Amino acid sequence: xxxxxxxxxxxxxxxxxxxxxxxxxxxxxxxxxxxxxxxxxxxxxxxxxxxxxxxxxxxxxxxxxxxxxxxxxxxxxxxxxxxxxxxxxxxxxxxxxxxxxxxxxxxxxxxxxxxxxxxxxxxxxxxxxxxxxxxxxxxxxxxxxxxxxxxxxxxxxxxxxxxxxxxxxxxxxxxxxxxxxxxxxxxxxxxxxxxxxxxxxxxxxxxxxxxxxxxxxxxxxxxxxxxxxxxxxxxxxxxxxxxxxxxxxxxxxxxxxxxxxxxxxxxxxxxxxxxxxxxxxxxxxxxxxxxxxxxxxxxxxxxxxxxxxxxxxxxxxxxxxxxxxxxxxxxxxxxxxxxxxxxxxxxxxxxxxxxxxxxxxxxxxxxxxxxxxxxxxxxxxxxxxxxxxxxxxxxxxxxxxxxxxxxxxxxxxxxxxxxxxxxxxxxxxxxxxxxxxxxxxxxxxxxxxxxxxxxxxxxxxxxxxxxxxxxxxxxxxxxxxxxxxxxxxxxxxxxxxxxxxxxxxxxxxxxxxxxxxxxxxxxxxxxxxxxxxxxxxxxxxxxxxxxxxxxxxxxxxxxxxxxxxxxxxxxxxxxxxxxxxxxxxxxx
Amino acid sequence: xxxxxxxxxxxxxxxxxxxxxxxxxxxxxxxxxxxxxxxxxxxxxxxxxxxxxxxxxxxxxxxxxxxxxxxxxxxxxxxxxxxxxxxxxxxxxxxxxxxxxxxxxxxxxxxxxxxxxxxxxxxxxxxxxxxxxxxxxxxxxxxxxxxxxxxxxxxxxxxxxxxxxxxxxxxxxxxxxxxxxxxxxxxxxxxxxxxxxxxxxxxxxxxxxxxxxxxxxxxxxxxxxxxxxxxxxxxxxxxxxxxxxxxxxxxxxxx
Numbered sequence: 085x086x087x088x089x090x091x092x093x094x095x096x097x098x099x100x101x102x103x104x105x106x107x108x109x110x111x112x113x114x115x116x117x118x119x120x121x122x123x124x125x126x127x128x129x130x131x132x133x134x135x136x137x138x139x140x141x142x143x144x145x146x147x148x149x150x151x152x153x154x155x156x157x158x159x160x161x162x163x164x165x166x167x168x169x170x171x172x173x174x175x176x177x178x179x180x181x182x183x184x185x186x187x188x189x190x191x192x193x194x195x196x197x198x199x200x201x202x203x204x205x206x207x208x209x210x211x212x213x214x215x216x217x218x219x220x221x222x223x224x225x226x227x228x229x230x231x232x233x234x235x236x237x238x239x240x241x242x243x244x245x246x247x248x249x250x251x252x253x254x255x256x257x258x259x260x261x262x263x264x265x266x267x268x269x270x271x272x273x274x275x276x277x278x279x280x281x282x283x284x285x286x287x288x289x290x291x292x293x294x295x296x297x298x299x300x301x302x303x304x305x306x307x308x309x310x311x312x313x314x315x316x317x318x319x320x321x322x323x324x325x326x327x328x329x330x331x332x333x334x335x336x337x338x339x340x341x342x343x344x345x346x347x348x349x350x351x352x353x354x355x356x357x358x359x360x361x362x363x364x365x366x367x368x369x370x371x372x373x374x375x376x377x378x379x380x381x382x383x384x385x386x387x388x389x390x391x392x393x394x395x396x397x398x399x400x401x402x403x404x405x406x407x408x409x410x411x412x413x414x415x416x417x418x419x420x421x422x423x424x425x426x427x428x429x430x431x432x433x434x435x436x437x438x439x440x441x442x443x444x445x446x447x448x449x450x451x452x453x454x455x456x457x458x459x460x461x462x463x464x465x466x467x468x469x470x471x472x473x474x475x476x477x478x479x480x481x482x483x484x485x486x487x488x489x490x491x492x493x494x495x496x497x498x499x500x501x502x503x504x505x506x507x508x509x510x511x512x513x514x515x516x517x518x519x520x521x522x523x524x525x526x527x528x529x530x531x532x533x534x535x536x537x538x539x540x541x542x543x544x545x546x547x548x549x550x551x552x553x554x555x556x557x558x559x560x561x562x563x564x565x566x567x568x569x570x571x572x573x574x575x576x577x578x579x580x581x582x583x584x585x586x587x588x589x590x591x592x593x594x595x596x597x598x599x600x601x602x603x604x605x606x607x608x609x610x611x612x613x614x615x616x617x618x619x620x621x622x623x624x625x626x627x628x629x630x631x632x633x634x635x636x637x638x639x640x641x642x643x644x645x646x647x648x649x650x651x652x653x654x655x656x657x658x659x660x661x662x663x664x665x666x667x668x669x670x671x672x
Numbered sequence: 673x674x675x676x677x678x679x680x681x682x683x684x685x686x687x688x689x690x691x692x693x694x695x696x697x698x699x700x701x702x703x704x705x706x707x708x709x710x711x712x713x714x715x716x717x718x719x720x721x722x723x724x725x726x727x728x729x730x731x732x733x734x735x736x737x738x739x740x741x742x743x744x745x746x747x748x749x750x751x752x753x754x755x756x757x758x759x760x761x762x763x764x765x766x767x768x769x770x771x772x773x774x775x776x777x778x779x780x781x782x783x784x785x786x787x788x789x790x791x792x793x794x795x796x797x798x799x800x801x802x803x804x805x806x807x808x809x810x811x812x813x814x815x816x817x818x819x820x821x822x823x824x825x826x827x828x829x830x831x832x833x834x835x836x837x838x839x840x841x842x843x844x845x846x847x848x849x850x851x852x853x854x855x856x857x858x859x860x861x862x863x864x865x866x867x868x869x870x871x872x873x874x875x876x877x878x879x880x881x882x883x884x885x886x887x888x889x890x891x892x893x894x895x896x897x898x899x900x901x902x903x904x905x906x907x908x909x910x911x912x913x914x915x916x917x918x919x920x921x922x923x924x925x926x927x
Contacts, residue, residue, distance in 0.1 A: 111713075124709075125709060125711060125717060127716075127717075127718055129718065130718065130719070130722055130723050131723075131724075133723050133725070134897065135723075135725060135917070136725045136726055136917050138894075138895040138897060138917070139726060139875055139877075139895075139917060140873075140874060140875070141870060141874035141875060141878055142726060145870060145874075146778070146779060146784075147784075152784040152785075153784065153785045153786035154783065154784050154785060154786060154787070157786040160797075160798055160799075161798070162795070162797055166794075166795065167792070167794075168798075169792060169794040169798045169799075169801055170786050170788070170801075171786070171798075171799060172785050172786045172787065172799060172800065172801065173785050173786075173799070173800075175799060278900075278903050278904060280903060280906075281906035281907055284906060319900075321897060321898040321899065321900055322898075322899040322900065322903050323896075323897040323898065323899070324899075325897075332897075333897075345716065347713070348711065348713060348715070348716050348717060349713065349714060349715070349716065350713040350714070351712075351713050351714045352713060353713035354710060354711065354712050354713055355710070355711040355713075355717075356708055356709070356710050356711075357708060357709045357711065358708040358709055359708035359709075378708075380708030381708050382708075443907055444907050444908065444909055445907075446899075446902070446909075446910050448892055448893060448899075448910075449899040449902060449903055449910070486892060487892075488873040488886060488887065488890055488892045489869060489870050489873045489874055492869075492873075492890070500846070500865060501751075501752040501753065501842070501865060501868075502751070502752070502754060502839065503754050503756060505753075506753060506754065506756065506758065506889070507758075509889070509890060510758055510889050510890060513890035513891060513892070514890070514891050514909075538790070539788065540788070589795075589797050590797065591796065591797040592797055592798060592799055593796070593797065593799045
């Protein structure tokens with residue numbers, strides 16, 4: 085039996101970006117908050133120590149900061165006809181672990197989704213007709229609009245000190261920014277970062293062929309910054325150890341650099357680390373959460389009663405928590421009924437690698453979000469009539485590093501070892517770069533998350549089972565955008581360029597993206613969404629499920645900006661609506 | 673009942689020790705004596721000098737390989753990355769030492785990975801499904817390969833072959849054309865090549881990339897960390913030599 089602890093107002097599962105933001109907002113209201121985090125405590129000076137933080141083997145290859153499969157993993161299959169098998173090591177995506185979560189190891193590319201992204205199905209049907217969306221897709225509207233989220237995007241961007249240039253201020257297009265973005269009320273808190281050579285070459289070529297490149301918005305800071313909480317961060321030094329690393333320089337926005345120094349000083353906040361929540365406890369009718377049960381690292385179980393439970397883990401871990409706790413009806417792809425596990429989506433990427441003889445790019449001078457983006461073919465910013473697909477992709481030239489265990493570009497056909505490999509590696513390392521497309525991933529009825537019937541985690545719970553393959557729609561989209569990338573590549577006049585297109589079947593092995601979305605999606609209809617627009621469970625109203633798990637489908641952008649906005653939007657609803665009148669915030 | 677979470681770690685045991693013991697939890701089940709940690713609000717939970725720097729690999733005897741295995745691996749890494757005018761090969765760069773130390777540590781026994789049964793064959797998209805951990809795979813494959821070489825090359829083991837013959841064997845492993853008894857040649861080759869490249873390009877603190885040979889080959893300046901003075905110098909070579917986590921040998925005072 086679990087030992088019962090004193091009641092708290094709020095129990096938060098996971099202390100990453102969303103957990104830290106919610107904890108800060110709710111403790112400001114005087115609520116007593118505990119966050120339960122299954123990984124270790126981490127802070128900059130200790131854990132991202134500048135004396136040894138730039139260690140590619142330890143952090144980028146052996147994956148020190150990430151969720152360890154021994155603690156928990158997923159099973160995977162491409163379709164229902166296969167038996168799912170465990171991902172014994174992570175490959176295609178790398179979920180974070182410990183305090184800070186994915187906010188520690190991210191690159192910092194911080195976007196707003198397009199206004200039409202939030203009206204995904206209704207906008208497309210209105211513009212192109214009711215039968216335009218391919219039958220395989222289960223895309224939906226979000227139940228919240230860009231205009232509603234704008235102040236919360238702003239709040240997150242100022243918390244994080246995003247460096248960028250507005251492209252649309254109150255409807256007026258601004259030179260130097262993204263002309264396709266939704267209207268923003270004010271500029272980014274910091275100007276764009278100093279530009280390295282490869283993105284400069286890319287932008288010149290993209291402009292020459294008629295596209296509209298601009299500096300990618302970045303959570304790597306272009307200047308020193310003091311955020312609205314009074315926390316100071318430092319200018320990025322372009323060290324090239326961003327993704328998969330904690331920042332030793334206080335230059336990458338993270339819970340550690342933007343929230344925790346204030347949050348941890350509050351007497352009404354407690355963090356419990358190395359404590360893994362087993363489940364959310366429900367009352368005997370399953371209608372109300374009574375708190376959470378967790379085990380500490382000795383295996384001892386504890387019950388933490390709480391009036392509100394916030395599930396703030398990584399996207400698919402949120403879904404797992406709901407399924408093992410019995411919150412909401414699991415999704416069944418055969419009947420297309422049920423909500424939890426529905427609309428799992430990902431990201432549909434492609435790339436072009438260029439090789440030059442006459443240019444030196446110094447790939448090690450880099451940061452995780454320093455580069456240029458052409459957004460001409462993202463979302464529905466271009467006319468899809470006659471194209472045979474919906475969705476789009478950002479075209480990004482953001483060379484994040486030159487770390488040589490993983491980054492050693494050579495032309496195709498080069499042997500993997502021996503004298504010729506060595507010569508080609510030496511010749512091309514400084515003289516090559518890559519640009520990529522980051523494509524939308526539109527939800528399909530067949531792609532979903534549920535509990536695995538065979539494999540268990542260390543606590544005896546079923547592993548989460550992922551069933552996913554790229555929809556044909558998304559492959560058509562990615563190929564079309566990749567054709568546009570070839571036009572840019574040719575304009576740069578390289579010695580050689582190599583196109584890497586996205587193809588089925590999806591593989592869980594090579595790294596692609598840690599932008600896993602959906603499974604506990606938000607929406608206006610409790611039949612097709614697990615949470616309402618405030619991220620409140622339709623079924624258990626004192627549970628909120630916060631993160632990219634709420635995305636009904638994924639857009640052609642990195643998710644963190646939208647995750648941050650949703651966190652602030654949910655916090656606002658809890659403070660100004662729920663606490664005043666606990667119960668469902670939207671009537672089903 | 674007392675709140676066990678508020679207990680301080682026993683005297684002399686650092687927070688790191690607790691974290692390290694958690695890392696072993698997957699293998700050890702739930703029998704660990706370490707507790708979770710509570711950070712009560714009000715103060716920053718920061719302790720001076722409570723860091724976990726990497727432990728530098730020391731020269732000396734092999735920690736995992738037998739002498740024969742080590743001779744084979746040294747021969748292999750020197751064919752995968754041959755010495756030439758551009759710099760040392762895999763052997764002189766310490767790739768075999770690197771692999772030996774990696775196999776003796778957390779990588780070698782897959783303690784961080786999901787190793788629960790059942791192990792069933794799957795699709796390529798589902799990733800490797802094998803109960804064999806890296807150090808067992810090395811041992812088993814090297815034994816099978818030695819038998820193959822002796823049977824094929826008139827009693828000679830891999831390390832005793834001519835360079836061209838060694839390349840022929842490595843190519844056979846790479847393409848899966850050599851069938852070994854009770855060992856998957858292709859899976860082994862992929863692992864060996866990955867570990868060799870790790871050894872050649874990882875920080876020298878792990879025993880490979882000796883004298884930063886791998887970094888000098890390509891022009892990677894290591895852990896310089898601050899490139900603000902060069903970011904705007906487009907298309908110009910970076911002028912400074914590489915630095916490791918350990919610093920540079922020319923920074924040391926001669927003894």
